[in-house]
Amino acid sequence: DAGVTQSPTHLIKTRGQQVTLRCSPKSGHDTVSWYQQALGQGPQFIFQYYEEEERQRGNFPDRFSGHQFPNYSSELNVNALLLGDSALYLCASRQLAGDYTGELFFGEGSRLTVL
Amino acid sequence: SQQGEEDPQALSIQEGENATMNCSYKTSINNLQWYRQNSGRGLVHLILIRSNEREKHSGRLRVTLDTSKKSSSLLITASRAADTASYFCAYGGATNKLIFGTGTLLAVQP
Numbered sequence: 001d002a003g004v005t006q007s008p009t010h011l012i013k014t015r016g017q018q019v020t021l022r023c024s025p026k027s028g029h030d031t032v033s034w035y036q037q038a039l040g041q042g043p044q045f046i047f048q049y050y051e052e053e054e055r056q057r058g059n060f061p062d063r064f065s066g067h068q069f070p071n072y073s074s075e076l077n078v079n080a081l082l083l084g085d086s087a088l089y090l091c092a093s094r095q096l097a098g099d100y101t102g103e104l105f106f107g108e109g110s111r112l113t114v115l
Numbered sequence: 116s117q118q119g120e121e122d123p124q125a126l127s128i129q130e131g132e133n134a135t136m137n138c139s140y141k142t143s144i145n146n147l148q149w150y151r152q153n154s155g156r157g158l159v160h161l162i163l164i165r166s167n168e169r170e171k172h173s174g175r176l177r178v179t180l181d182t183s184k185k186s187s188s189l190l191i192t193a194s195r196a197a198d199t200a201s202y203f204c205a206y207g208g209a210t211n212k213l214i215f216g217t218g219t220l221l222a223v224q225p
């Protein structure tokens with residue numbers, strides 16, 4: 001049973017560029033959340049997708065956008081990159097309904113460096 | 116900010132000793148969870164305690180929750196070098212999102 005997978009694992013961009021990060025949720029999960037974790041900090045909630053729609057959003061600017069596909073996989077897009085966007089981006093999945101235990105399953109993350 | 120706070124920020128102990136870390140949060144919650152993170156990798160769920168529970172055990176882990184003080188503690192007994200990691204509390208309210216604390220970096224010396 002594959003867990004949450006994310007790609008790429010590492011990437012380097014320059015200021016002003018755009019980046020797309022990808023996530024495949026754990027088998028059987030239909031809800032994907034994205035978190036940003038700056039060095040030495042706890043993860044910060046970006047947004048959550050369910051049924052291909054953004055259901056909740058944290059305190060992040062519109063430069064951060066996402067998408068969920070019919071197979072439940074998801075993308076995070078960040079436009080006009082700033083130095084402060086350098087962070088580990090974590091994808092987490094869960095099952096919204098049914099036998100939900102409250103636990104989130106995380107991928108290993110995509111580490112973005114903006115130069 | 117709704118982000119929870121954890122203390123201590125860093126903790127260094129010897130193998131076999133117990134490690135205690137504390138979390139304070141700011142909102143009403145449905146549950147509080149603890150996660151572990153090795154060296155900036157993905158987070159792994161450790162234990163969940165519901166708002167109507169006061170204490171919960173799982174193996175060497177013990178979690179307490181005091182909703183009147185909006186605080187929780189995680190105790191790791193008989194620590195091992197492999198327990199070296201960052202530990203985060205995370206809590207959820209009526210919405211589905213989790214708010215994470217600032218984390219405690221635990222170093223267990225062999």
